[in-house]
Structures are given as C-alpha cells and as structure tokens.
Amino acid sequence: MVKKVAVLGSGSWGSILANMLVENGNKVVAWTNMEEQAKELNEKHTNEHYVPGFTYEKDLIATTDLEMALDGVDAVLFVVPTKVMRLVAQQMVSVLEKNGAKPIIIHASKGLELGTHKRLSQVLEEEIPEQNRSAIAVLSGPSHAEEVAKKDLTLVTAASADLEAAKTVQELFMNKYFRVYTNNDVIGVEMGAALKNVIAIGAGALHGLGYGDDAKAALITRGLAEISRLGVAFGAKPLTFIGLSGVGDLIVTATSVHSRNWRAGNELGQGMSLQEVIDTMGMVIEGVPSTKAAYELAQQKNISMPITESIYDVLYNGKDVKSVVADLMEREGKSELD
Structure with a gap:
C-alpha cells in the first residue's frame, strides 16, 4: 500500500531517506525552510x-509549505537538528490539528536536547499530543547518507515502545540494500545514537594528533563502556549497546571521514579552535552539544565518564588536546570491569 510520508528536514540524511522512500514506492514530500533548496530539488x-x-x-517533491507536506500524511519523519526539533514539532501540531491527520511520528536525528538533556522522542511526546499521532518511533544505526545514496549495504534499527509501530517503520524503509531490525528499547537506541557522537570527536582528535589504530580501538572500546554506563543508568537495556544503534553506530561514526563529528575532532587534533571547526564545517556538529549534555548527565548521576569529561574540557574549557590525552593515560590503574 502506497503511503504518504512527510520528511521534515532536507539535509544530507533527510533528503537521502526521502529519496529512498520514493524508491520504495511511497509518495514523499520533503520539507525545508529554504526556498532555494526546494527549488533545486524540484527543478x-x-x-x-x-x-x-x-x-x-x-x-520526490520538495516544499517550504508545511501544510502541503502534511496534507493527508500517514507518516512524518523528522530529520532536523536537535536544537530545532521542539520548534518544528510545535509548528507541525498546529497543522495536524487543522487537517485531522494522525500519523506515525518517526525521527532519525541523533542528539540530546541542550538544556533539558531530554531524548528526542521525549521532546516529540511532549509537543505532539496523543490525538495528533498514532505512535512515536526512532530510526537509528550505522548509516552515512553518502553510502546509502550509493545503495551500499546498510543495517539499522527501528525502535518504539509500540512494537507494531516499529514493524510499520521496518516495512516502510526496508529494501534490498537497507535492512531494518526492530527494537523496543527506545532509551538505549537514542542514548547510543547521541553519545557515539561524543566519542567520535575523540577518535577524530586522536587521528589528528597522529595516533594509530591501537589508540583508536582503545578509545572506541572504553567509549562504549561509558555510553553503556550512562544509558543503563537512565533505564536502557545493556544488550542494546552491543547492537546496531550502539557499537555499530559508534564504529562507523568514530572511524569514517563521512562523519562530521570525526572530522571535527580530527581538525581539533590538528590544532584548529572549536570556533574555526564550526565555521568551516558548514553543517551541524551534533557531538558538540551532546558532549555538554553527556557531561552534565554524568555529573547528575555520579557516573565516571573520563573520556567524555576530557572531550568536554577541550570543547568547553579550552584545554589542549594533547594534554587531556596524557591525563587520560596517566590515570590511576583500575579494573576493566569497573
């Protein structure tokens, strides 16, 4: 059955997912707030x-008209930066109240809301009343827009507290090169998605400093321990972190030049300032605000996250990258299982 899907956000990931949904036989409208981008996509x-x-x-139809995008919609896919998720959700609700649609709400963004530190499904739950939605689901996993565009083999997870909703998302997106698994651990999937960006900045910084594979593997492994520690403290299932949205997403984000967070860390390691990195990137670096959120959540829960704390010191306290690496290595010995 052909479904109408509104994709809110037409950056790299949003536009490629929108394109894939068209390939899968759906009617898709991609919403953007930039007239020139909509015109380019359409013409x-x-x-x-x-x-x-x-x-x-x-x-694939692109528009800046939110009412047009949401007219008769069966599903809405949010792929907007974390910092505007709440605002876009508020704008969407006023339209849904007019047209009476009750779509499944899906998001494929990765981050924690700055200030509140809330997961993105929590933001959507708060802003979209139950009468305006059928369910909320998350699409996450090791996936780069550049590789999905080439139809490289990609495996991700669709997570929802409503398993039937997760299966609906699975059916909507799955094809010969894009395989989707279901999961009901929304907390674990979202925490893994947000926190891997923090570790990816650190992995990029190691590369920028000239360190080799041993160092990167160590950082990814110990970084996963930190992600799991914090996620479980907030109710996530431990096994989720050894799945696609955990270790899978961490590996791809912490090792690939396609990753903005890895590239940001790499430039920091080469001596650029954070502001210089932000100015030259041209796209959102979700790991920067996620680092602040993770650091503050760890303080709140009294959880040891030395790698995250070190990255926070580089980003927010202006500490030298080389010195924080030295400090990490010179910490007192401890058990790996602590």
Whole structure:
C-alpha cells in the first residue's frame, strides 16, 4: 500500500531517506525552510550543498509549505537538528490539528536536547499530543547518507515502545540494500545514537594528533563502556549497546571521514579552535552539544565518564588536546570491569 510520508528536514540524511522512500514506492514530500533548496530539488533533482553529485528521484517533491507536506500524511519523519526539533514539532501540531491527520511520528536525528538533556522522542511526546499521532518511533544505526545514496549495504534499527509501530517503520524503509531490525528499547537506541557522537570527536582528535589504530580501538572500546554506563543508568537495556544503534553506530561514526563529528575532532587534533571547526564545517556538529549534555548527565548521576569529561574540557574549557590525552593515560590503574 502506497503511503504518504512527510520528511521534515532536507539535509544530507533527510533528503537521502526521502529519496529512498520514493524508491520504495511511497509518495514523499520533503520539507525545508529554504526556498532555494526546494527549488533545486524540484527543478534539478539535486541537493549539491549536502550531497554533491547525487541525482534524486523525479517523483520526490520538495516544499517550504508545511501544510502541503502534511496534507493527508500517514507518516512524518523528522530529520532536523536537535536544537530545532521542539520548534518544528510545535509548528507541525498546529497543522495536524487543522487537517485531522494522525500519523506515525518517526525521527532519525541523533542528539540530546541542550538544556533539558531530554531524548528526542521525549521532546516529540511532549509537543505532539496523543490525538495528533498514532505512535512515536526512532530510526537509528550505522548509516552515512553518502553510502546509502550509493545503495551500499546498510543495517539499522527501528525502535518504539509500540512494537507494531516499529514493524510499520521496518516495512516502510526496508529494501534490498537497507535492512531494518526492530527494537523496543527506545532509551538505549537514542542514548547510543547521541553519545557515539561524543566519542567520535575523540577518535577524530586522536587521528589528528597522529595516533594509530591501537589508540583508536582503545578509545572506541572504553567509549562504549561509558555510553553503556550512562544509558543503563537512565533505564536502557545493556544488550542494546552491543547492537546496531550502539557499537555499530559508534564504529562507523568514530572511524569514517563521512562523519562530521570525526572530522571535527580530527581538525581539533590538528590544532584548529572549536570556533574555526564550526565555521568551516558548514553543517551541524551534533557531538558538540551532546558532549555538554553527556557531561552534565554524568555529573547528575555520579557516573565516571573520563573520556567524555576530557572531550568536554577541550570543547568547553579550552584545554589542549594533547594534554587531556596524557591525563587520560596517566590515570590511576583500575579494573576493566569497573
């Protein structure tokens, strides 16, 4: 059955997911707040700033009109930066109240809300009343827009407290190159998605400093321990962190040049300031606010997260990258299982 899907956010990941949903036989409208981007997608079927050289399906419709995007919609996919998730949800609700639609709400963004430190499904639950939605689900896992665009093999997770909703998301997205598993641990999936960006900044910084594979493997492994520790403290299931949205997403984000967070860390390791990195990136670096959120949550729960604390010191206290690496290595010995 053909479904109408509104994809809110037309950056690299949002536009590629929208394109794939069209390939899967759905009617898709991609919403953006930039007129020029909508015009480019509709007329040239390109999105050069975000995915250079890629040609989108001609049936993909782009618009800046939220009412048009949400008219008769069966599903809404949020792929907007964390900092505007709440605002876009508020704008969407006023439209849904007019048109009477009750879609499944899905998000594929990765982060924690700055200030409240809430997971993104919590933000959506707060802003979208139950009468305006059928369920809330999360799509997450090791996935780069650049590789999905090339139809490289990709496996992700659809998570929802409502397992039937997770299965609906699975059916919506799954095809020959994009495989979707279901999970009901929304907390674990979202915490893994947000916190892996923090560790990816650290992995990039090690590369920028010239360290090799041993150091990167150690950072990823100990970083996963920190992610699991904090996630479980908030109710996540431990096994989720050795799944696609945990170790899988961490590996791809902490080792790939496609990762903005890895690239940001790499530039920090090479001596650039955080502001210089932000100015040259041209796209949102979710790991920067996520580091602050993770650091403050760890303080709140009294959880040891030395790698996260070190990255926080670099980003927010101006500490030298080399010195924080030395401090980490010179910490007192402890058991690996602590």
